[in-house]
Each structure stands twice: as C-alpha cells, then as structure tokens.
Amino acid sequence: MRLAVLTGEHYITGDEACAEGALAAGCTFFGGYPITPATEIAEHMSKCLPEIGGTFIQMEDEIAAMASILGASWAGVKSMTSTSGPGFSLMMENIGLAVCTETPCVVVNVQRGGPSTGLPTMGAQGDMMQARWGSHGHYEIIALAASSAQEMFSQTITAFNLAEKYRTPVILLADEVIGHMSEKVIIPEASEIKTVSRPKPQGEKEGFRPFQPGENGVAPMPSAGDGYKIHVTGLTHDERGYPVMTVEAQAQMVERIVKKIQNNRDDIIKTESYSLDDAEIILVSYGISARTSLAAMNQARALGMKVGFLKLLTIWPFAEEKVRALATKARAFITVEINYGQIHLEVMRSVAGKAECHLVGHAGGTVITPEQVLERIKELY
Amino acid sequence: MKFLGEPYDTDVIKVAKGKVVIIEERCKGCGYCIEFCPRSVLAFSKGFNKKGYHLPFAQKPDECVNCHYCEIICPEFAIFSEVHTITKL
Amino acid sequence: MAADIQASQSEIVHPLDHLIRTDRIPHIWCPGCGIGTVFSACLKAMISSRIDLEKTCMVSGIGCTGRAAGYLNLDSFHTTHGRAIPFATGLKLANPELNVIVFSGDGDLFAIGGNHFIHGARRNVDMTVICVNNFIYGMTGGQVGATTPVKAKTTTTPVGNPDAPFNLPLLAWASGANYVARWTMLHIRKLTACIEKALTRKGFSFIEVLAPCPTNYGRKNKENSLETLRLYRDKTIIKNNVDPSELDMDFEKGIILGEFVSRERPTCIENYDRTCRIP
Structure with a gap:
C-alpha cells in the first residue's frame, strides 16, 4: 500500500503532478471520463486511489x-474530476448544481484547441470565459491556473482547500502543454502540506439549517448519514434547503452565493509579480503563456526596456484591484494568452482606460513564443 | 356476518373493527379511498375543505375492518385507519 | 363547535408523518396523481424493511416525481434532470454504509437519464431505483416521452404518438439489474412488499410503478384517474418470472405485473474491492 502523499523529487508530467496534488490534498474519490489531454490524471488516480482506500470510477x-x-x-x-473542452461543456449542468447546492469539489480542465472537437492533442487557453460563465444563471466561481508541473501539484491542493473552505466547486485551468510536459516536481512531506476540510456542523440536529451561513458567509456542511435530515436541491431554496419560488428567496440565495466569494477576494486571489515596480509595460498572463511572458520580460529587460510581468495564479475572481492599481503607473498592458482575447477583456475592464491594452494571442494549437511577445513590446516601447 | 353453515371456530376468531381518520386539509378529493374501499365504508360528503375539495366520510363506519387500504392508496397522507374495537365474529 | 373540530384536526398525526416534511404538506402533486401513493408505499417499505433510516437517503431527478425527495424527512437530494443515478452512484461508492434510494419519473430516468440507468444497472451499483411511470412529462404540461404508449395523445404528439415505448423491465434485465419488478399504484401491498425486498437486497434493484397523470395524460386521452385505476385492475395480469421480452406496454394485450428478475450478480463495490484493491 502506498502512502497517500508521495514525497521527494520526481520527474513527472503535469497531469500526474495534478493527480499527486489531489492525493496530497486528501481527495479519495475520482469520477472521470477519458479525454485527451486530461486522461493521464484519471489513469493515475485509477492506480493510486484503491491503494489508499479511495475509490475511482470511470x-x-x-x-x-x-x-x-x-x-x-x-x-x-x-472528490474531483478532470476533463478537457468537450467534457467541460458537458459538466456545466452539474457545475451549476454544485454552485447552487454549495458542494465542494474540484474540476480540472486541461484545455485543448476548440471550438467543438477542435485540436484534441494540441493546447489552447480558450475556456477561460466558459469557466467563468459556462453554467446558466448568475454566480461566482473560483478558477485557478497552473504554469508548470510543480504548480499543477500545488494549485490542485489550493483548489481543494478553497473548495472546502468556501463550499464551492473550484476549477483548475491547465492546458495541454502543461498537462503533458514532464518536469521536476518536488513533493514535500505530508506534514508540511496545508490541507483544509469543510466546516462541519456542531450541536442540535433537529431543525438544523444546512444553508445558514457561518462567520465567513459559508454554511457548515453535514454529510449524508450524519443524522441532520438535510434536503439539498438545485431549486432556489431557503436556509433550510426547502424550495421557495419567490423573488425574495432568489435574491437572498444568489446574493449569498455571490458574496461568499466576492467578500473573500483577498483570501482567494493570488498573483505573482515580476519587476513591476518601475515597469512601463506590463505583461499579464497565466498557464503555459506565463512562461512565454516571463522569458519575453527577461529578454526585454536585457535590452534595457522597463517591462514587468503579472502572473495570475487565480483566474476567477479576476485580480481587478491589482490590475487597476498597476494601471496608474504603467503605460501599457499586454495580455498574453492562447485565444483571441478573454482575460484581455478583463484587463481592459480593470484598466478602465487608464492605460493602453494589447493582446498577444492566437487561436490555439501551439504556444506563443517569447519572440512574438518581444516584438509587440518593441512596437509599443 | 352471515354464514351458510356455522364455522367451527367462530367463537375464537376475532375481527378487528377500524375507525377511519381523515386529515381534512390534506385531502384533494381524488376519491380513491371511496372507490377502492373493500367494504364500501366511505362516501363523498357534501361539505368541502378550505381548498374546495369534497372530503370522504365514513358512511358505514361499522363496516370498517381496519384493513388500511384507504391509508395506503391515499396519495395525500390524508386518511388512515386505526383499531377501534376487536369483536368476535 | 367548529373551533373544537379545528383543534382536534390539527392534532391528528398520520402514521407516516415522522418520515415526511409535514411543513411542506399538502404536496404539489395534482388530485388523482399516483406519485403520492407510490411515495407512501416506499415510506412504508422503508419502515417495514427495518433498514437504518439515519443511513438512508433518497435521490431524485427533475419532474413531478423528482419532487419526492423534498418531502422525505431524511437526507434527500433533488438533483439535475436525469442525473439522479450518477449522483447516487457517487454517494454510495463514497460511503458504502448508506442505503440509497433513487425515486424519479419515467422521463427523468429513461429519456434524458437513460444512459445513466443502463450503466447503473450494468455496474450493479447497490441501490433501489423506483420509477413512477405515468407515460408523460407531467411537470412541463404533457409532452410525449420514452414511455408514452403508441398512438397516445400528448401536447407534442397532437394526433398520437408514432413511436414505440420502452419495455422498462426488459431494459433493466438486459442491462444487468439484480432485481426487477413492475406494479401499478393500485397493487400497493405487492408493491410495498417488493420495495421492502429491494431495499434489503444487494445490487441494483429496479421497480417500475404505473401511476396516473390525470391532469396531462388522462385529460388528453379521455381517461379520468378512476378510469385509469380501473384499467390497472382490469387490464393487468400478475405473472412472476415471465420472460422480460413479454412485458411490452400494451393495454390491448394486457399489462403483465410481477417480479421478473431476482439474481445475485456481485455489486459494483464488491467487484471493485475484489479486482482493484491490493489485499
């Protein structure tokens, strides 16, 4: 029997690192369906979960x-699942159920070129807005990005921790390149890995309200069989979990689901800053394109250009306060992403006309090269 | 109860007598309990509940043998029978 | 006098009240709808089977029957349309101690959720699936479904249904269910006994229950709810263990009711433990 957490240095793919991260976070259930380029996550989980007493089901x-x-x-x-574009589309219905019923879970989307079947074996970053708005109705979602195998490990753990803390589905947006790339991954001892578990109810079971929020806006969550006699529904419901078909109940429920994320933005949103202090041009990127951007920034700095880079570890909620603050100092922003402008639109919204906003992007199938970014930097500088 | 010939154990066999209880506000007047009562105990009453449904009532209460059929066929949890008395045949 | 009657009325406790969320009663189902009766039979069976009710949960999909979970005073889940079985699969596999009942309608389980049904049965996940079959989509106002009899009128087949309905017990048998039965809501004692049996059996148990939808199916097809129940009495025949291919839904020929399949294929969890876990 293997230990729940593999430790030490390993040369593994991003997909495998994601699976290891899930195990380290305490995931014991994986329900999946094969799809390129996310299949390896399911394969790795199918091997490991029964060894640690968990369950894998295809x-x-x-x-x-x-x-x-x-x-x-x-x-x-x-629990978690992993998929890519076509499967992500099919999951939207129940991602909505997870949001409405405040069910913690992790969904990994290893993105490939779309729309439709698109480019199954080639990477893209075209599902950013789908992650945000893919299920119907107005809601908030947490989505993270990973730009290396090491981050696939750590961000998967973060995804579980946020899902449990805020009782919400969390999406990890990777891409084919990160998923299939083998790199060194350092896995710390289990004792050094911080894991979070959902708040459990205490006290009286009779009359318990499963959707009555606690301090941070999150309601303690009992499990089936705990004796709380909970009712859970995707219909608009009150704090008891009972369906209530009124304008007031709708406002109350949606507002709470939205606010429990919005009011905790500072805790949720994580970015990394590179040479931003004196930057005139700021690159904004995530995932595989973050590596392109960092290389381009270093090349530009070597040429004496004041370029900085903001790496997004959290995609949703968007780091708009951070970008807005940077917009007062920088002259231009370049969003680097493998699509025709999705996070670019968020940057534009946050910058709100205070700086120029540009995009280096394409339709998908290959990475963006540092040279392409550098060329645009030179044009603007 | 009439018999063609007197069974030898009529003095030992006991027959349950039931009493029908109706939760008036739950009834939607479908009439299943009335139609399918094996002893034709129930009938529609002229009165109706708050929602305007005609309720059943025990027209022949003495006939009830507490078989619970009205209770299990009722889709509304609105009627049940309970033991009234146990008498000999 | 009137006040006295009111007071005594409010004190009446129905024998199943402890298992229903009485603060939500009367329920949404129409007068004459059979879902309440099947739900009540399920509750009776849950009591008589003596399963641990604290460890019992009900999962429903969407539609009229899907609302059942919301009236059960135990852990209950009202999920998305057609997805009750995969949700229930996750519940059961993640906590094998739970007794899982899926209570949903024909449209939910066999049209939008048909794929999940056959796979649940194939895996033989340990759960009891009760399908209230009223031949129609009731909640949306009476559209044709995968179980609507040939020539029946619905709002989307105004001159009659051109397509054949599923033979549900045949489908369940072919997919691998351990236990398969069919009753109508009139055959309540037999139905309750079969649900009780299903709850205590291992593996995937499936019970189809015919029940009237007077508002949508009945009205379109000139059949009031009492007439539908008389049809259930007069046009059905009980034949246990009959070949499932003979179980077509044909009221001219007569509808066969009974227990049809009772076998002991190993369950999903047993197979997983035996095959995938290193001893």
Whole structure:
C-alpha cells in the first residue's frame, strides 16, 4: 500500500503532478471520463486511489462524472474530476448544481484547441470565459491556473482547500502543454502540506439549517448519514434547503452565493509579480503563456526596456484591484494568452482606460513564443 | 356476518373493527379511498375543505375492518385507519 | 363547535408523518396523481424493511416525481434532470454504509437519464431505483416521452404518438439489474412488499410503478384517474418470472405485473474491492 502523499523529487508530467496534488490534498474519490489531454490524471488516480482506500470510477460520460463527484462530496469525502473542452461543456449542468447546492469539489480542465472537437492533442487557453460563465444563471466561481508541473501539484491542493473552505466547486485551468510536459516536481512531506476540510456542523440536529451561513458567509456542511435530515436541491431554496419560488428567496440565495466569494477576494486571489515596480509595460498572463511572458520580460529587460510581468495564479475572481492599481503607473498592458482575447477583456475592464491594452494571442494549437511577445513590446516601447 | 353453515371456530376468531381518520386539509378529493374501499365504508360528503375539495366520510363506519387500504392508496397522507374495537365474529 | 373540530384536526398525526416534511404538506402533486401513493408505499417499505433510516437517503431527478425527495424527512437530494443515478452512484461508492434510494419519473430516468440507468444497472451499483411511470412529462404540461404508449395523445404528439415505448423491465434485465419488478399504484401491498425486498437486497434493484397523470395524460386521452385505476385492475395480469421480452406496454394485450428478475450478480463495490484493491 502506498502512502497517500508521495514525497521527494520526481520527474513527472503535469497531469500526474495534478493527480499527486489531489492525493496530497486528501481527495479519495475520482469520477472521470477519458479525454485527451486530461486522461493521464484519471489513469493515475485509477492506480493510486484503491491503494489508499479511495475509490475511482470511470463513468459513462462527463455529465455522470460530474454528478458522481457531487454525490461523493455529500457522502463526506473530497472528490474531483478532470476533463478537457468537450467534457467541460458537458459538466456545466452539474457545475451549476454544485454552485447552487454549495458542494465542494474540484474540476480540472486541461484545455485543448476548440471550438467543438477542435485540436484534441494540441493546447489552447480558450475556456477561460466558459469557466467563468459556462453554467446558466448568475454566480461566482473560483478558477485557478497552473504554469508548470510543480504548480499543477500545488494549485490542485489550493483548489481543494478553497473548495472546502468556501463550499464551492473550484476549477483548475491547465492546458495541454502543461498537462503533458514532464518536469521536476518536488513533493514535500505530508506534514508540511496545508490541507483544509469543510466546516462541519456542531450541536442540535433537529431543525438544523444546512444553508445558514457561518462567520465567513459559508454554511457548515453535514454529510449524508450524519443524522441532520438535510434536503439539498438545485431549486432556489431557503436556509433550510426547502424550495421557495419567490423573488425574495432568489435574491437572498444568489446574493449569498455571490458574496461568499466576492467578500473573500483577498483570501482567494493570488498573483505573482515580476519587476513591476518601475515597469512601463506590463505583461499579464497565466498557464503555459506565463512562461512565454516571463522569458519575453527577461529578454526585454536585457535590452534595457522597463517591462514587468503579472502572473495570475487565480483566474476567477479576476485580480481587478491589482490590475487597476498597476494601471496608474504603467503605460501599457499586454495580455498574453492562447485565444483571441478573454482575460484581455478583463484587463481592459480593470484598466478602465487608464492605460493602453494589447493582446498577444492566437487561436490555439501551439504556444506563443517569447519572440512574438518581444516584438509587440518593441512596437509599443 | 352471515354464514351458510356455522364455522367451527367462530367463537375464537376475532375481527378487528377500524375507525377511519381523515386529515381534512390534506385531502384533494381524488376519491380513491371511496372507490377502492373493500367494504364500501366511505362516501363523498357534501361539505368541502378550505381548498374546495369534497372530503370522504365514513358512511358505514361499522363496516370498517381496519384493513388500511384507504391509508395506503391515499396519495395525500390524508386518511388512515386505526383499531377501534376487536369483536368476535 | 367548529373551533373544537379545528383543534382536534390539527392534532391528528398520520402514521407516516415522522418520515415526511409535514411543513411542506399538502404536496404539489395534482388530485388523482399516483406519485403520492407510490411515495407512501416506499415510506412504508422503508419502515417495514427495518433498514437504518439515519443511513438512508433518497435521490431524485427533475419532474413531478423528482419532487419526492423534498418531502422525505431524511437526507434527500433533488438533483439535475436525469442525473439522479450518477449522483447516487457517487454517494454510495463514497460511503458504502448508506442505503440509497433513487425515486424519479419515467422521463427523468429513461429519456434524458437513460444512459445513466443502463450503466447503473450494468455496474450493479447497490441501490433501489423506483420509477413512477405515468407515460408523460407531467411537470412541463404533457409532452410525449420514452414511455408514452403508441398512438397516445400528448401536447407534442397532437394526433398520437408514432413511436414505440420502452419495455422498462426488459431494459433493466438486459442491462444487468439484480432485481426487477413492475406494479401499478393500485397493487400497493405487492408493491410495498417488493420495495421492502429491494431495499434489503444487494445490487441494483429496479421497480417500475404505473401511476396516473390525470391532469396531462388522462385529460388528453379521455381517461379520468378512476378510469385509469380501473384499467390497472382490469387490464393487468400478475405473472412472476415471465420472460422480460413479454412485458411490452400494451393495454390491448394486457399489462403483465410481477417480479421478473431476482439474481445475485456481485455489486459494483464488491467487484471493485475484489479486482482493484491490493489485499
């Protein structure tokens, strides 16, 4: 029997690092469906989970995979699934259910070129807005990005911790390049890995309200079989979990779901800053394109240009306060992403006309090179 | 109860007598309990509840043998029977 | 006098009140709808089977029958349309101690959720699936479904349904269910006994229950709810262990009711533990 957490240095792919991160975070249930380029996550979990007393199940489609991890989460375990674009589209229905019923779970989307079947074996970053708004209705979501195998490990742990802390689905947005790339991953001892578990209710079971928020806006969550006689529904519901079809109940429920994320933005949003202090041009990027951007920034600095780089570790909620503050100092922003402008739009919104906003992007299938970014920097400088 | 010939154990066999209880505000007047009562105990009453549904009532209460059929066929949790008395045949 | 009656009325406790969320009763189902009866039979069976009710949960999909979970005073989950079985699969596999009941309608389980049903049965996940079959989409106002009889009128087949309905017990048998039965809401004692049996059996158990939808199916097809129940009485025949291919939904020929499949295939969890876990 293996230990739940592999430790030491390993040369593994981003997908495998993601699976190891999940195990380190305490995930014991994986419901999945094969899809390139995320299959290796499911494969690794299918091997490891039974060894640590967990359960892996390959469901009949991504709809079922997503439904199964919600069921598992209500049974009291940390659960996850992984997919890519076409499967991510199918999961949207039950991601909405997870949001509405405040069910912690992690969904990893190893992005490939789209739309539709697109480029199954080639990377892209075209699902950023789908992650934000893919399910119907107005809601808040947490989505993270990873730009290396090491980050696939650490961000998967963060995804679980945020899901548990805020009782919400968390999406990890990777891409084919990161998923399939082998790199050194350093896995610390289990005791050094911080894991978070959902708040559990205390006290009286009779009359317990499963959707009555606690201090940080998050309600303690019992599991099925704990004796709380909970009712959980995707219909608009009150704090008891009972369906209530009124304008007031809708306002109350949606506002709470939105605010528990919005009011904790400072805790959720993480970025990394590179040479921003004197930067006239700021690159904004994430995932594989973050590596392109860092290389381009270093090349530009070597040429004496004052270029900085803001790396997004959290995609949603968007780091708008950070970008807005930078916009008072910098002259221009260049968003680097493998699409025709998705996070670019968020940067524009946050900058609000205080600086120029540009995009280096393309439709997908390959990475953006540092030279392409450098060329644009030179044009603007 | 009439018999063609007197069974030898009529003095030992006991027959339950039931009493029908109706939770008036739950009834939606579908009439299943009335139609399918094996002893035709129930009938529609002329009165109705708050929602305007005609309720059943025990027209022949003495016929009830506490079989619970009205209770299990009722889709509304609105009727049940309970033991009234146990008498000999 | 009137006040006295009011007071005594409010004190009446129905024998199943401890298992229902009485603050939500009367329920949403129409007068004459059979779902309440099937739900009540399920509750009776849950009590008589003596399963641990604190460890019992009900999962429903969407539709009229899908609202059942919301009336159960135990852990209950009202999920998305068609997805009750995969949700329940996650619940059961993540905590094998739970008794899992899926209570949903024909449209939910067999049209939008048909794929999940056959895979749940194939894996033989340890759960009891009760399908209230009213031949129609009730909640949306009476559209044709995967179980609507040929020629029946619905709002989307105004001149009659051109397509054949599923034979649900045949589908369940072919997919691998351990236990398969069919009753109508009129055959309540038999139905309750079968649900009780299903709850205590291992593996995937499936019970189809015919129940009237007077508002949508009945009105379109000139059949009031009492007539539908008389049809259930007069046009059905009980034949246990009959070949599932004979179980077509044909009221001209007569509908066969009974227990059809009772076998002991190993469950999903047993297979997983045996195959995937290193001893």
